[in-house]
Amino acid sequence: MLQATVPTAKEQNLWGGGRSPFNVSYGKIMIWFFLLSDALTFGALLISYGTRRFFSQVWPDANQVFKSFPFMGEANLPLLFVSLMTFILIMSSVTMVLAVHAGHYGDKKNVVKWLLWTIIGGIAFLACQAWEWTHLHGECNGLWGAFTDVATPVSSFAGFFDHHSAHVQAVIAAHPLVAMESTHQFFNFFFTITGFHGAHVTSGVIFNILILINVVNGTYEKRGHYEMVEKVGLYWHFVDLVWVFVFTCFYLL
Amino acid sequence: MSAHSNHKPSVQDLYEGDQSALYSGVMQHHSDVASTESKNQVKRIWKVFWILLVITVVEVFMGMFLSHSMPKALVNFFFLALTVLKAGYIVAVFMHLGDEIKGFILTVLIPLVLFVWFIIAFLADGGFWLHMNNQTPARQHIEKVQNEQKN
Known part of the structure; x- marks a missing residue:
């Protein structure tokens, strides 16, 4: 996938000084390094989720937890809503990269158009997440810290587990508190990780709005380049990238 | 609008001025948005969009219908492989890391070995x-x- 780069005589002199040896501006190198550190933060969160899951004899089944769709009542539609959210985020990544592309050509009109679509996509994603959180808030009777009371009836969390697996059902019947502890951990990690991701989407939308205002005002036209669109674009794509992993860890595995 | 400055950039320029002169290939500033090169770039972006969409549909299909009938380890292997593939496309094409020079690609990717x-x-x-x-x-x-x- 990565395009092979043939070293040229010019490239061999890159480290001779007087220019960026990476062919990348200072600001772009720094946003890449920031994203690396952010990747480690998200990695730590997702791996601690995985570790906690490996700790546990049973774990809630995504097909049972996430089976609702707005306005569809009790219909059993596993993964459908999160697929829509994933589609929205991928789509907004495409519109962002098209804005960056237009920026390379100094095409102000198209930068504005694609940035607007990206902002709309980001807001649509956040709206979906708000619905999902509201729905789960109802299911858990709260957000963080649900399912800690030992008097909680088994029926209130048994529905989150795989109905088809005899092993899982046997563990819930024999050790209901083990299943409740798993449910508690599952939702704590879910709200923490999707919350942290949602905060990234929110700040991404704000950055997009700020640079849109600058584009409209002609700030980048005067500066002679649209590199800021590219840098915010990198952040936006990273947010999409993190969602790819959140999607896999929470909804698929 | 071309942003290229023909004079050799000073060190000051490298940090504060128009840094577009530093770019190579598709990252460089171009003037003709209707050129074949530009159109090929846009085509590549949409191609990757369709690839990502198809991978996601396959993942959701597996999650809905196959995750209880196939061996769990095999399903998980497919999920993880498809996830890494998606991530690779996003980083290489959308984030243009594939268009940077090799030294920079390695600088970004090697720490992830952790x-x-x-x-x-x-x-x-x-x-x-x-x-x-x-x-x-x-x-x-x-x-x-x-x-x-x-x-």
């Missing part, structure tokens, strides 16, 4: 903890008492 150790070490520890927790005398004693209470 994750190999990170994932193996922590998941192994989690699995070991579960094993110990199920085997300890204390746990067996608790279960014995619970069973006696039930009977």
Whole structure:
């Protein structure tokens, strides 16, 4: 996938000084390094989720937890809503990269158009997440810290587990508190990780709005380049990238 | 509008001025948005969009219909492989890392090798903890008492 780069005589002199040896501006190198550190933060969160899951004899089944769709009542539609959210985020990544592309050509009109679509996509994603959180808030009777009371009836969390697996059902019947502890951990990690991701989407939308205002005002036209669109674009794509992993860890595995 | 400055950039320019002169290939500033090169770029972006969409549809299909009938390890292997593939497309094409020079690509990717150790070490520890927790005398004693209470 990565395009092979043939070293040229010019490239061999890159480290001779007087220019960026990476062919990348200072600001772009720094946003890449920031994203690396952010990747480690998200990695730590997702791996601690995985570790906690490996700790546990049973774990809630995504097909049972996430089976609702707005306005569809009790219909059993596993993964459908999160697929829509994933589609929205991928789509907004495409519109962002098209804005960056237009920026390379100094095409102000198209930068504005694609940035607007990206902002709309980001807001649509956040709206979906708000619905999902509201729905789960109802299911858990709260957000963080649900399912800690030992008097909680088994029926209130048994529905989150795989109905088809005899092993899982046997563990819930024999050790209901083990299943409740798993449910508690599952939702704590879910709200923490999707919350942290949602905060990234929110700040991404704000950055997009700020640079849109600058584009409209002609700030980048005067500066002679649209590199800021590219840098915010990198952040936006990273947010999409993190969602790819959140999607896999929470909804698929 | 071309942003290229023909004079050799000073060190000051490299940090504060128009840094577009530093770019190479598709990252450079161009003037003709209707050129074949530009159109090919846009075509590539949409192609990657369709690839990502198809991968996601395959993942959701597997999650909905195959995750309970196929061996769990195999399903998980497919999920992880498809996830890494998606991530690769996003980073290489959308984030244009594939268009940067090799030295920069390696600078960004090499630190991520940490994750190999990170994932193996922590998941192994989690699995070991579960094993110990199920085997300890204390746990067996608790279960014995619970069973006696039930009977």
